[in-house]
Amino acid sequence: MRGEKMVSAKSNSLNQYIGRKFKSFFLIFLFLTSIIFIDINTVDYGIEGCEKNTFEITENSNKTNVTFIAFGDSQHWDPTNRQNDYQVEALNNFNEILSWKDAGYDELGDISDIRGVIMAGDITQNGRDGRVFSNDEYGEFIQRYGLCGNKQLKYPIYEGYGNHDYYEWHDIFYRIPQDHPVIDSVAVRNEYRSNLTNIAPGMDGHYSWEWDNIHFIQLNLAPSDIVPAYEEGGFRNPHNALTFMKNDLDEYVVGTDKKVVLIAHYGPWEWREWDETQIENLCNVIEEYKPYIIGYIHGHSHSTKVYNWCDITIFNSGSPYHEGGIHSSYNEDLRGRFTLFNILQNETEDLRLIAVDVSWSADNYSEGDIESLDLQMKEWEGFPYEENIPN
Template identity: 30%
Template sequence: MRKSPWKEDGVKRKIIWLLISLIIFCVLNSWLLSGTRKLIYLDAAILPEGQLKSWHNLGTLGGAFVPVFRNVPYVENIKGKKAVNLSGVDILLRSTFAPPGYLNGKQPFTITARVYVAELAQRQTILNWSQEPEKSAIFGLGKGLNAAFFNSDRLKVCFRGGYPQPREWHLITLVYDKQKLTLYVDGWFNAESQGQVNIKPGSFFYLGGQVAPGFPLPFDPFNGYLASLELLDTAYSPVEVWNASGHREAIPLYPAEGQMLGTLNVSLQWEKSDERANYFSIYFSSNRGEVEKGLAKAGKGNLGGDSHHLDISNLEPGKTYFWRVDQLDSKGQVLQPGIIRSFKIDDGSARNPVPHNLHGSVSRELNRLLWTPGPWATSQDVYFALDPKIVAKGKPAIKDLKPGLNSFFIPEKNLKYGETYYWRIDTQNGSGPSSPGQLWSFRVQDSPSDEDLTFFVVADLHYGSTVNSRDINRLMAKSMNSLPGQSYPEEFGLKGKVHTPRGVVVLGDIVDDGDSVEAEKFWQEYVEDFGLKGDKLLAFPVYEGFGEHDGASNGLVRTNLKNRNKLRPELKSISADGLHYSWDWGKVHFVQLNLYPGSVGEEYLNIWGRRFTGDARYPKHSLEFLIEDLRRNVGSSGRPVVIFQHYGFDSWSEAWWTQKERAAFLQAIQPYNVIAIFWGHSHVIQSLAWNGIKTWCAGTINNDPESGNYLVVNIKTGRRSGQMIVASRKAEKWASAEKFSFKMKKEPAKR
């Protein structure tokens, strides 16, 4: 009699479970004998493709991970590996077992995860077993300063050594040895943080995200593929991490790949990764091909298996060198060819010019140039002229300047408006070769005009958000400094050159978390980079407002804004609480309303169906300030008005303030000639019409790992009409532009 399909399936299930039980028994027995325990061991390779309702833990803690929400993950093949797809807005797995009490930071541990993500977010949580404030254990991936592991604001790890490349498989390893946290990517050291963690284990492990009170979805979700995960009760050594990543070559430690060295001597350093290695064969040359082929001329001989470094001297400035370390067995046979690494020797030239190269708007009163001399300078020659050919081939303005001196006084007084000057520093290095300097230039600011206004608009700087956020913000400040004198994009139908801006308007979210203990640090970075009156890296006055990320009403950012508002020159009005303000440039009136135009702040549901909480969401009577400011400073003149705020008019922004508030705002400005509203928050450059008023979102200048955008605005005013250009700019190129006309005086409404 033929067995029913149901009975056949039952037999198959029993066989599968017997095989899994046998695997678990063998693995556990091996771990117990070795003294190292894998507390959690998840391996997608043994899972069948399709829905995953339970992911069994092969580690010593047993149990499984099961879905928290209705949706369940799928097991799929992605780029040659079987993995669990944890992407999706509501996919989160929770353990059926509790974290052991000894995972509190008093014992070492190692976490490894083989992951694949399509793109990096600020933080994507892979595994966590505590979300207790200042006692957390959150392991993940991303661009944020707490992305790799977060224990507290004092102790966290980020991918400071470089982000894992999206759309590739990576093995992320975190090692805690009771003294520090060390992060590795694919076996390579990435970053570390010194200190002992203090963890308060929660009731469960969570895989693929965090849980937040009142939040119906995973918080900081992983949104990627997980092929395997291990949590061990020991601290892996660097060699164990290297080997677990599939490497058997000697570990090259120093110099790091691409490192720039300011010395003519170097000590190559490495570590053995194969216990069978009795010797090391070293290859070193400025010719990569010689090292790749292992030519004798690149050979530096064989060293014993207990050797870890080789000293090399008399290197040449400006050259790139290549090296590799082969591991040899007792018979001198190559076990593993080494990995080729490169580094570069500083070329000895002067650097760090002030004003920075290509600066487009220095003051006419500039009287001194500064630089950093080269590391081996014995004397310096300074070249300066209006003609770059003279600087390139003429005689120096000063010859044989001592290496301890780093300044040059400009012979001219009151430099000419719009003129470009060129300069260079040639360096003599004693008995070594000289170092010709780079041709630097700067341009003097334009003559100001009340009929031809230029200003820049930036939004969402988010200092402290990601590893590269400050570097990118500084890059964009230099981009703004360099833009005056360059041509508007003809491909968008524009002509003429960008003039020196009257200022830079900042539309909020200056720091990423204005309520954090590190808010002051990141605020100071902003001040050092953007200044107030064109007195720091940014060459122009700034007119900033706050966003919801900048913290509460009595927080650091808003308090500092109040103090800065007292120092801004030529303001027309400041609100009673010191937050909102207005000013005139020429015939145009400008108003900074900070978060958005509102009164006390309406109660409303956010996009997740929950009520917003916290003081940071309140507009602080900006609408009342706007009404009174326009009455006093514009009145019935009909002259143009430009408004700045953080929240705007796309679907994302409109979820953060109510229709009732927008209606009240519209009613307040209808009698006036509002020609433009600029806003931020949404991180995407947009041009939208709102009730017949032109509005623009300035996007974000910080789109780590890439630069973002800023807006270049030019307003020409005449007697009866004006013309406005709004163009978006990335660090090195134009992205979009539009031009339109407006009336200089608003006609009274018809009755």
């Protein structure tokens, strides 16, 4: 009897010990889970100081005169953050050193009234937003580029997502919820962009806006509706971009005298899931809207070039990410770059489109000395480019 009581007492003590351990483990689990939840859901989208768009579309009665900048592939991660510092420095100050005269357009004078900066995809290298000890690549983008001229870049930015912005690796805090936070960020920020005419539903992220009589459509990864078959959920899903493009053109452009510039990360050449069938389909759609579409700006290749495809002009817009491995081979002069545009209505009501390559080198850069970035407007891969567009 006495032995049974001792066994019972030991059993109770063991149960109490296990209970305390389980309770401690459970409390620790709840604590860590709450930290992870807060960490995942605390993202700075760079919207502080930006006003919500009211989507009030007004008829433009002014003569078209639009100056803007485009590039692709900021592609933030540790090896590129410094290159983006140089890019922002160049974007903010290049017109103190250069004028249109440096590209052969003396009559345009100083470079002024820059409406904004277009970024054609690949915001980050790995689609990471800093959750649970991962690198905050997206935070690095926000710190430099902001949204409405509210961070280091002094101009509004109209970014899109690219293939590198989808999270594909095996970090469970992205993989289990199948999150692609950098993709989603574009949609989150859309309601704070100025001059918008239209946004895609849900988290698709596509949007359009207008500067004077020029209608811009940001289509993010690619102008396609085809969802590729990858293991990772949502990986490189173009989110019905082609459908958005057609609907947007039908609603806001067809029947007007507006001209259209398309923006996407992929250019019209085959790459992995972006195949020739989709590219031909895009060309067929463009044919339907041929009087309106005057250009297509893309990134992805980390280089700069003007070329023709489907009877429209294509602008491969340059990148700050020009160093290291294969990226150096795309820029034989080893310079970071972006593209400067001006679209001007002339006396005959036609449009003159000018595109200029602007490049920089940090080889001899001295902090705060913009001249040491060696800013140039070069004859390079079809630039400077000029086209007369009948209205």
